Amino acid sequence: MVCGRPWFDACHRALDPDVAIDWRVAEGDRVAAGTVLATLSGHARALVSAERTALNFMQTLTGTATTTAAHVEAVRGARAPLPDPQILDTRKTLPGLRVAQKYAVHAGGGVNHRMGLFDAVMLKENHVRAAGSLTAAIRAARAQQPSLPLIVEVETLDELREALSEGCERVLIDDFDRAARREAVRIAAADPFNGAIPLEVSGGVDLEGLRAIAEDGVDCISIGALTKHVRAIDLSMKLGPPPTR
Numbered sequence: 001m002v003c004g005r006p007w008f009d010a011c012h013r014a015l016d017p018d019v020a021i022d023w024r025v026a027e028g029d030r031v032a033a034g035t036v037l038a039t040l041s042g043h044a045r046a047l048v049s050a051e052r053t054a055l056n057f058m059q060t061l062t063g064t065a066t067t068t069a070a071h072v073e074a075v076r077g078a079r080a081p082l083p084d085p086q087i088l089d090t091r092k093t094l095p096g097l098r099v100a101q102k103y104a105v106h107a108g109g110g111v112n113h114r115m116g117l118f119d120a121v122m123l124k125e126n127h128v129r130a131a132g133s134l135t136a137a138i139r140a141a142r143a144q145q146p147s148l149p150l151i152v153e154v155e156t157l158d159e160l161r162e163a164l165s166e167g168c169e170r171v172l173i174d175d176f177d178r179a180a181r182r183e184a185v186r187i188a189a190a191d192p193f194n195g196a197i198p199l200e201v202s203g204g205v206d207l208e209g210l211r212a213i214a215e216d217g218v219d220c221i222s223i224g225a226l227t228k229h230v231r232a233i234d235l236s237m238k239l240g241p242p243p244t245r
Contacts, residue, residue, distance in 0.1 A: 001028060001029070001030050001062065001065040001066045001069050001107065001108055002025050002026070002027060002028065002029045002030075002031060002037060002062055002065075003027060003028065003058075003061040003062045003064065003065035003066075003103075003104045003107045003108070004057045004058040004059075004060070004061030004062055004100070004104070005023060005027050005058075007054070007057035007058070007061065007100060008021075008038075008054045008055075008057055008058050009021055011050045011053045011054035011057065012040065012042070012046070012047070012050045012054055014050070015046040015049055015050045016042045016043050016046035016047070016050075018042065019040060019041070019042035019043075019046065019047070020040065020041040020042065021038055021039075021040050022038060022039045022040075022041075023037070023038045024036055024037060024038055024039070025037050025038075027107060028065070028107050030069075037058075037235070040237075044239065047237075047239070048239070051237050054237075055235050055236070055237060056232075057100065058233075058235055059232035059233050059234065059235050060094070060097070060100075060101075060104075060230060060232050061100055061101070061103070061104040061107075062104075062232075062233040062235070063230045063231050063232045063233045064101050064104035064105060064108065064226060064227060064230045065104040065105070065107045065108035066108065066233065067108070067225075067226055067230060067231070068087065068089075068104070068105045068107075068108025068109060068110040068226050069108040069109055070207060071087045071110070071207060071210060071221075071223060071226065072084075072087050072108065072109035072110060074207060074210045074211050074214075075087065075210060075211060075214035075221070078211050078214035078215045079214060079215070079217060082217075084214070085214045085218055085219055085220055085221055086110075086111045086219065086220045086221070087109070087110045087111065087220075087221055087223060087226075088110065088111050088112075088113040088200070088220050088221065088222040088223070089101070089102055089105040089110055089111070089112055089113050089222070089223070089224075089226050089227055090113055090114075090222055090223070090224040090226075090227070090228075091113070091114060091115075091116070092224035092227055092228040093227045093228070094227065094228070094230075098115065098116075099115075101227045101230075102115065102227075105226055105227065110226060111220075113222055119148070119149075120148055120149045120150070120151055120169075121141045121145050121148050121149070121150050121151065122151040122152075122153065122172075123137045123138065123141060123150070123151070123152045123153060124153045125153065125155065127141075134152070134154070134159050134162045134163060134166075135162060135166055138150070138152060138163065138166040138167075138168065139166070149169040149170070150168040150169050150170075151168065151169060151170045151171075151172055151200070152166075152168045152170075152171050152172065153171075153172040153174050153202070154171055154172070154173055154174070155174055155175070157180060157183060157184060157187065160173065160184050160187055160188070161187065164187070164188065164191045164197060167197075168197065169197070170197065170198050170199075170200055170219075170220070171188065171197055171198075171199055171200065172199075172200045172201075172202050172222070173199055173200070173201055173202075173218075174202050174203045175202075175203040175204055176201070178212070178216065181201065181213070181216045181218065182216050182217070184199060185199060185216055185217040185218060189217075198219035198220055199217075199218045199219050199220070200218065200219065200220035200221070200222055201213050201218045201220070201221045201222070202221075202222045205221055205222075205223050205225075206225070
């Protein structure tokens, strides 16, 4: 899945504002190996100077988008007639490339989770330990950041019940086995006051087992490997013969 055209273009135009870039494919297109993605015309020195940086962006972002698309496809129809579970990214991005990789996840059909620590509160194991209990952590988070979405990670079914009783925007069930995961879905759906709180799965997720997780009925699946284990797609740029005069 082609991704990264804005970065590719910016690299070349930074060195040659007059470079002509003729894209043969659109952002998000699925293409076969050997496809010519674009042709460029400009100063040879600028082209070869920008080549590696431009290709690094394209290779990494195309790899991220392609991987994301494979995960999105793996859960398609798994909860029918309910909507497909969302495939979420995480903050486990390559240093300096968070915006670019999250852009690529979106291009691949995934959903961006948090950009940083400023746009949602996520309570994890260490926060609960520091606060003394899950309930205390939830109440402290609500008091300090009442306007931000609250995501609560739970490690047991009892903690799930506790989180549902206190209320939040999403519950993250971490490293549950399949039986516990299905019971968590049942408990959340049956909760009389907070039955609409979505459940997110995180931890131990790979492409091979992804559909089984989706079939258990969860709403979201977050996968750090979309961005931190990305395998770059092999791309190259070759100079053609000089124009005849």
